[in-house]
Amino acid sequence: MSQTNPIDEALEQAVAETFSEMAFLDAIPAKKPASNPPGQLFSIEVHGEQTNRLVLDLPLPVKQTIVENIHGSSWEELSSSDIDDCLLEFLNVLAGAFGRLYWGDESRYKLSFPQVSVGPPRESDSSPPDSFWFDAYDRLFAIHITREV
Amino acid sequence: MRSLAEARRILIVDDSSTSRMITRRCFEIAASDSLTFHEACDGAQALSMLHEHEVDLIVTDINMPKMDGMTFVWKVKMNPRLESTPILVLSSMKNERMQSGLVGLGVAGFIQKPISPAKLASLVGDPS
Numbered sequence: 001m002s003q004t005n006p007i008d009e010a011l012e013q014a015v016a017e018t019f020s021e022m023a024f025l026d027a028i029p030a031k032k033p034a035s036n037p038p039g040q041l042f043s044i045e046v047h048g049e050q051t052n053r054l055v056l057d058l059p060l061p062v063k064q065t066i067v068e069n070i071h072g073s074s075w076e077e078l079s080s081s082d083i084d085d086c087l088l089e090f091l092n093v094l095a096g097a098f099g100r101l102y103w104g105d106e107s108r109y110k111l112s113f114p115q116v117s118v119g120p121p122r123e124s125d126s127s128p129p130d131s132f133w134f135d136a137y138d139r140l141f142a143i144h145i146t147r148e149v
Numbered sequence: 150m151r152s153l154a155e156a157r158r159i160l161i162v163d164d165s166s167t168s169r170m171i172t173r174r175c176f177e178i179a180a181s182d183s184l185t186f187h188e189a190c191d192g193a194q195a196l197s198m199l200h201e202h203e204v205d206l207i208v209t210d211i212n213m214p215k216m217d218g219m220t221f222v223w224k225v226k227m228n229p230r231l232e233s234t235p236i237l238v239l240s241s242m243k244n245e246r247m248q249s250g251l252v253g254l255g256v257a258g259f260i261q262k263p264i265s266p267a268k269l270a271s272l273v274g275d276p277s
Contacts, residue, residue, distance in 0.1 A: 089165040096241025
């Protein structure tokens with residue numbers, strides 16, 4: 001059964017907008033796979049009425065497609081710093097869209113600087129991360145959200 | 150002061166090299182004439198560049214290390230030599246209070262990332 005709450009809706013729309021407008025990809029909600037494909041993690045905090053920490057969990061094929069589409073260059077031609085910068089900016093834009101869609105245009109929200117994360121998504125004292133799965137042309141990826149009041 | 154559509158020398162201020170590349174490409178798609186770009190990764194570096202180069206338009210991000218976009222815009226607008234240079238703000242955050250504060254400082258326009266040639270054209274018009 002699909003969940004429909006404001007966070008889910010804001011995240012789904014932010015993912016759809018950002019993947020389409022920035023990386024020219026369609027990304028739609030998907031079911032959690034039986035086994036999680038290993039991915040690289042990129043995190044950012046969206047500070048509004050509460051803090052939401054978004055962790056973008058991207059397996060290599062998804063990373064590669066996003067970066068190649070944004071740069072218009074092949075993966076092999078790009079440096080690792082180009083690739084990291086591209087994915088961090090992608091997450092920055094996604095988090096900005098999420099904040100706008102979740103809290104609205106008139107709210108005040110701020111973004112932290114995005115960063116490459118090491119290790120599993122962090123759990124806050126109050127809640128474990130919620131994981132949302134998406135499908136971009138049969139390639140699965142996840143976004144983990146931890147809410148801190 | 151040149152209008153936004155007449156800008157040929159553009160300073161792009163953003164800590165992300167990817168964002169600077171996308172912004173540059175959008176201007177190149179929208180313009181028929183050749184453009185000259187200068188790039189800085191934060192407000193402090195941008196102010197140094199403005200001592201060395203005259204520009205017709207500044208496009209700046211807000212969330213940057215060292216000197217953020219709000220401080221940078223304020224410093225430009227307080228400088229008699231630079232105050233008439235049009236500034237477009239490009240940010241991933243959309244916040245009407247922040248935008249009205251920037252408009253109060255004399256910012257010419259605001260674009261929420263991701264920038265696109267269409268969003269740029271709606272603010273700048275046809276630069277050719």
